[in-house]
Amino acid sequence: MLWLAWRQHRLQFLAVAAVLAALAVYLIHITLPMVGPTRLYQTCVTLDTDAACEPWNEIWSRFVGERSDLTQVIALANVLPGLAGAFWGAPLIAREFERGTHRLAWTQGVTRLRWLTVKLVVLACAAVLGGTAQAVLMTWVADNWRINQTINRFNDRILFDAVGVVPPALWLFSVALGTAVGLVIRRTTAAMAVTLAALALVLIGLNFARPHYATPATRVPVYGQEGRDMYRITEEWRQGYLIRDRDGKAISSWEANALCPAMTGADEAVRDCLIGQGGQMLERYQPADRFARFQWTENGILLAGTVLIGGLTIGRLRRRAD
Amino acid sequence: MSSPALQTQLLSKRYRRVWALRDCSLTVAPGRVVALVGPNGAGKTTLLHAAAGLLTPTSGTVRVFAEVPGTPPALSTVAFVAQDKPLYDSFTVAQLVRMARGLNRQWDRALAARRLAALEIPLRRRAGRLSGGQQSQVAFTLAVAKRPRLLLLDEPLANLDPLARTDFMRELMGTVAANGTTVVLSSHAISDLVGTCDWLVVLNRGQVQVSGDIDELLGAHHALSGPAADRLPDTVAVITRTESGRQAHHLVRGTAPVADPRWTSRPVGLEELVLGYLREPDAAALPGPALTTIEGGG
Amino acid sequence: MISFYLDKGSGLPTYVQLVQQVKQALRLGLLRTGDQLPTASEVVDQLAINPNTVLKAYRELDREGLVVARPGQGTFVAQTLGDAPATAYRALRRDLTRCVRTAHAAGLDVEDIRAVFTAVMHETSRGQVA
Numbered sequence: 181m182l183w184l185a186w187r188q189h190r191l192q193f194l195a196v197a198a199v200l201a202a203l204a205v206y207l208i209h210i211t212l213p214m215v216g217p218t219r220l221y222q223t224c225v226t227l228d229t230d231a232a233c234e235p236w237n238e239i240w241s242r243f244v245g246e247r248s249d250l251t252q253v254i255a256l257a258n259v260l261p262g263l264a265g266a267f268w269g270a271p272l273i274a275r276e277f278e279r280g281t282h283r284l285a286w287t288q289g290v291t292r293l294r295w296l297t298v299k300l301v302v303l304a305c306a307a308v309l310g311g312t313a314q315a316v317l318m319t320w321v322a323d324n325w326r327i328n329q330t331i332n333r334f335n336d337r338i339l340f341d342a343v344g345v346v347p348p349a350l351w352l353f354s355v356a357l358g359t360a361v362g363l364v365i366r367r368t369t370a371a372m373a374v375t376l377a378a379l380a381l382v383l384i385g386l387n388f389a390r391p392h393y394a395t396p397a398t399r400v401p402v403y404g405q406e407g408r409d410m411y412r413i414t415e416e417w418r419q420g421y422l423i424r425d426r427d428g429k430a431i432s433s434w435e436a437n438a439l440c441p442a443m444t445g446a447d448e449a450v451r452d453c454l455i456g457q458g459g460q461m462l463e464r465y466q467p468a469d470r471f472a473r474f475q476w477t478e479n480g481i482l483l484a485g486t487v488l489i490g491g492l493t494i495g496r497l498r499r500r501a502d
Numbered sequence: 503m504s505s506p507a508l509q510t511q512l513l514s515k516r517y518r519r520v521w522a523l524r525d526c527s528l529t530v531a532p533g534r535v536v537a538l539v540g541p542n543g544a545g546k547t548t549l550l551h552a553a554a555g556l557l558t559p560t561s562g563t564v565r566v567f568a569e570v571p572g573t574p575p576a577l578s579t580v581a582f583v584a585q586d587k588p589l590y591d592s593f594t595v596a597q598l599v600r601m602a603r604g605l606n607r608q609w610d611r612a613l614a615a616r617r618l619a620a621l622e623i624p625l626r627r628r629a630g631r632l633s634g635g636q637q638s639q640v641a642f643t644l645a646v647a648k649r650p651r652l653l654l655l656d657e658p659l660a661n662l663d664p665l666a667r668t669d670f671m672r673e674l675m676g677t678v679a680a681n682g683t684t685v686v687l688s689s690h691a692i693s694d695l696v697g698t699c700d701w702l703v704v705l706n707r708g709q710v711q712v713s714g715d716i717d718e719l720l721g722a723h724h725a726l727s728g729p730a731a732d733r734l735p736d737t738v739a740v741i742t743r744t745e746s747g748r749q750a751h752h753l754v755r756g757t758a759p760v761a762d763p764r765w766t767s768r769p770v771g772l773e774e775l776v777l778g779y780l781r782e783p784d785a786a787a788l789p790g791p792a793l794t795t796i797e798g799g800g
Numbered sequence: 801m802i803s804f805y806l807d808k809g810s811g812l813p814t815y816v817q818l819v820q821q822v823k824q825a826l827r828l829g830l831l832r833t834g835d836q837l838p839t840a841s842e843v844v845d846q847l848a849i850n851p852n853t854v855l856k857a858y859r860e861l862d863r864e865g866l867v868v869a870r871p872g873q874g875t876f877v878a879q880t881l882g883d884a885p886a887t888a889y890r891a892l893r894r895d896l897t898r899c900v901r902t903a904h905a906a907g908l909d910v911e912d913i914r915a916v917f918t919a920v921m922h923e924t925s926r927g928q929v930a
Contacts, residue, residue: 184601188590279591283584284641287554288605289577289648501572502557535850672848679841679851697806697814697849717813717856757923763908763916767923769812 181290185302192267193306200260200313207253207321214324217243221327225412243327250325257318257342258383261354262376264310268303269358270371273497277366286501293498300359300490307355311348318342326413334471335417337387344475349482354379356489363493382485386478391419393477396464398422403448417466421447426458436461505568507532507652507684508553513562514708515548522548524708525562530686530701532567532651535678537699537716538688539776544705546688547585550654553686554582566652578607581650585657587641591630595623595640602644614647617673634661642670646677653677655687659694667691671698692773702772704779712779712787716772719787723775726752728765741785742778753778755787801838802831806847814849818857826866826881837867837875 217239224233273296276282286292322343325331333339341350358375365371396419423436431439433450440453451461466474508530515523523545530536538546551557552564555572569576589598595618603609618625621639629637638661645653658674659667675698677683686703689695702719704712712719723741726734730750734740738756745751753770770778779785802825804818812820825831837858840851858875861867868878903913 181604183604187593187597187601280584280586280588281590282588283551283554283556283582284588284590284644285605286556286572287577287580287582288602289574289607290605291572291574291577500558501555502551533852535852668848672845675844675848675850676841679844696808697847697853700850700852717815717853720813763912766915766919768919769922 181295181298182302185299189268189272189299189303189306192271196260196263196267196310199263200310200317203256203260204313204317207257207317210250210253211321211324214243214327218324218327221413240327244329250328250331251336251338254318254321254331254336254342255338257314258338258350260314261307261311261347261350262379264307264351265354265358265375265379266372268306269355269360270362270375271368272299272303272359272362273493274362274366274368274371278368282501292501293494296494296497300356300494303355303359304352307351308348311351314351315343315345315347318347319344326415329413332415332417334415334466334468334474337390340390340474341383341386341478344472345479346475346482349479349486353382353482353486353489356486356493357382360489360493363496386481389481390474390478391466393474394466394470396466398462398464401447401451401461401463403451414468415471416468417470419464419466422460422462422464423454424460425454428460504532506530506565507534508536508564508566508686509568510549510552510564511562513549513552513564514560515545515552515557516560521708523552523559526705526708526710528703528710528713530684530703532684533678533682534684534701535675535699536684536686536701536703537692537695538686538703538705539690539692539695540688540705540711541780545708546705547656548708549705550582550656550686550688553652554580554654556582579651580654581645581648581652582654583638583641583645583656583658585660587634587638587661589629589637589641592628594626594628595632596625598629598640598644599625599647602647606648608649610647610649613649614643617643617646635663635666638662639670649681650683652684652686655685657689658687659689659691667694674698692776696772702776704776706780706783710788711783711785712776714787719775720770720772722757722787723753723755723770723778724757724767725770725774726754726765726767728762732762732765739785742782801835804838804843804847806849815853815857815860818843818854819860822857822861822866823881826877826879829880831877831880833877833880835877836873837877839874 217236220236220239224236226232273282276285285295318339322331322333322339331339333343340346354375357378358371361375361378362368362371365374401421421433423431423433425431425435425439436450436454436459439457439459440450447461454461506529508528510526510528513523513526513528514521522543526545526549528549538549540546548557552559553566553571555570555576564571566576566580569579571580590601593601599614599618603611603614618640621636621643623632623636623640629640632640638658642655642658645655659670662670671694674685674687678685687695687699700716702712702714702716703710724738726738727749730745730748732750734752734754738752738754741753741755743750743752753774779787802822804821806814807817810817822831822837831837838846840854840858843849843854844851858867858869862869862875866877866879866881867875869875900913903916908916
């Protein structure tokens with residue numbers, strides 16, 4: 181049975197592994213030059229002395245904002261779990277039905293339940309492996325690109341799912357989703373397309389849900405950082421402002437601008453004006469140390485979805501094969 | 503008395519609005535070689551799939567050696583070859599054999615090797631590159647090497663040339679002789695079943711129309727020809743009646759005391775019998791006391 | 801050893817054909833007491849027929865006392881046929897002649913009689929085995 185699973189899916193495994201490898205080569209190639217400067221930055225932040233920050237000070241402006249198109253490359257990384265779902269999950273059952281080979285496979289001495297379970301376990305192992313590889317790669321990339329300050333793993337919708345503990349869960353979910361779609365649609369190509377579309381919808385849904393994983397912290401916004409603080413890269417997730425007028429009613433920033441027309445439109449002036457009028461202006465944000473909690477939350481949602489979809493698929497196939 | 507090789511009780515299967523099988527009740531004794539015949543869409547494939555555990559009945563039950571199809575004990579005693587002889591196209595013949603060996607507790611390695619060698623099927627060729635006939639033979643090899651007690655074959659003769667058909671049936675009969683395998687095979691080519699099958703099941707519009715020992719069925723049916731104006735005696739049941747001029751031709755069940763020389767009676771062949779019933783879907787010959795007691799079955 | 805053949809056009813069930821061929825061989829002296837009949841597998845291999853059919857034919861012969869099955873060894877001829885007394889043939893011939901004459905007198909011609917004769921033969925051979 182294990183041999184069969186390997187024999188039947190080895191091409192698909194190799195195809196996804198090849199894409200992952202190609203992406204890795206490219207990302208490593210463009211990230212390696214960032215490793216040295218990142219180390220300089222780390223030294224500066226850790227020691228927080230002028231001497232330690234001197235080398236970084238000299239070069240930092242070169243890296244700020246460089247290659248902001250990298251986010252597009254990173255977006256590619258999130259295609260990987262989609263590929264796993266489309267190439268591993270979707271054909272798993274759909275191709276059997278399409279070719280009629282389920283009548284061969286499911287009339288041998290092994291029950292459909294066992295057949296599917298073994299295959300899903302094999303695919304799950306491959307998915308965890310692939311997801312972990314992707315996470316390791318992308319986390320390293322993200323670590324070394326922090327210094328351009330446009331890449332924040334916490335607030336970047338795409339990067340969030342590409343690093344840390346989320347990818348293995350996302351790959352698992354995608355494979356389970358593909359398998360379920362294949363069971364329902366029974367045409368390989370259509371199932372692959374639907375799997376990709378469905379996964380995209382799920383990711384969009386998660387993006388909408390993510391800000392609500394925890395109630396944001398609030399603080400009075402601080403402007404005009406000085407000295408070394410300017411370099412300090414924060415990976416917190418800013419989620420906009422909470423503005424109240426003097427009656428304590430929440431108002432939009434447009435309304436705030438009407439109450440406090442600032443010459444420059446600078447938030448700082450508006451803040452001071454509002455406070456002067458007895459109002460309030462708070463910045464909502466998720467502190468950087470909540471990143472892990474958010475990741476595990478998303479991981480949990482995806483794993484729960486995986487178990488649910490996998491369970492439904494197994495139950496459906498166990499009950500009926502026609 | 504061992505349990506029947508295949509037994510269905512009021513088995514029904516509905517696909518959306520269409521009933522593929524309706525209230526099918528059928529018993530196949532072990533050791534029988536059953537010919538499952540009927541027009542396209544009569545439910546032959548559905549019945550075989552139900553016995554193979556590939557579909558869930560809408561209502562009614564199906565059992566193979568008293569086990570529910572699709573469960574481990576049923577899977578290890580039943581082998582099935584589907585109509586399109588599915589194989590994994592990208593697998594070589596040797597890999598398919600390896601797969602089947604791994605998936606079945608019982609596996610006759612020598613039989614598989616001997617059979618594939620005798621048929622000169624290249625083991626290292628991918629299944630997708632074999633001819634249709636070779637694919638059928640590989641699929642059949644995988645099924646018999648499992649040493650099943652019940653072998654279900656959906657249109658096994660369809661892609662075979664006449665010589666291969668004869669050889670196939672010869673070999674199938676050899677398997678039956680050697681292992682006492684029960685066989686249920688569906689076919690359109692009734693002439694290929696003469697002499698090989700010993701039990702006939704006619705399915706028509708999802709229902710069992712005829713189920714009986716072939717020799718007994720042939721012995722119990724006659725073609726009667728005589729004056730159209732005459733009435734037939736009550737001892738015979740008329741299955742079909744056609745008139746040509748003053749003559750009437752009947753396919754009847756039962757022995758007619760035809761003393762009248764204007765009437766002639768002749769035995770009927772299997773094909774004639776089957777076609778007669780298929781023309782009259784309302785006629786039925788099902789195992790009643792009279793038909794089952796004579797031959798207790800294998 | 802007897803070698804079976806099949807006449808698909810005869811309309812007779814296969815096992816009846818096998819029974820008749822054994823009896824014919826017994827009558828002609830081709831099979832003698834103690835001779836072994838081919839095993840079911842051998843017949844199956846030769847004729848590509850259902851082994852149950854062979855067994856059925858052998859059971860039929862066993863019932864008539866012509867052969868005996870020895871478990872694990874095979875089926876053997878127990879008794880020969882063909883010693884039907886010549887008087888029986890003469891008696892049959894005499895009876896038939898009388899029948900045919902009566903039929904002629906009643907206005908039936910040769911074809912009519914042959915049709916009835918064939919029908920009777922069919923029915924009796926069926927009746928015997930059913």
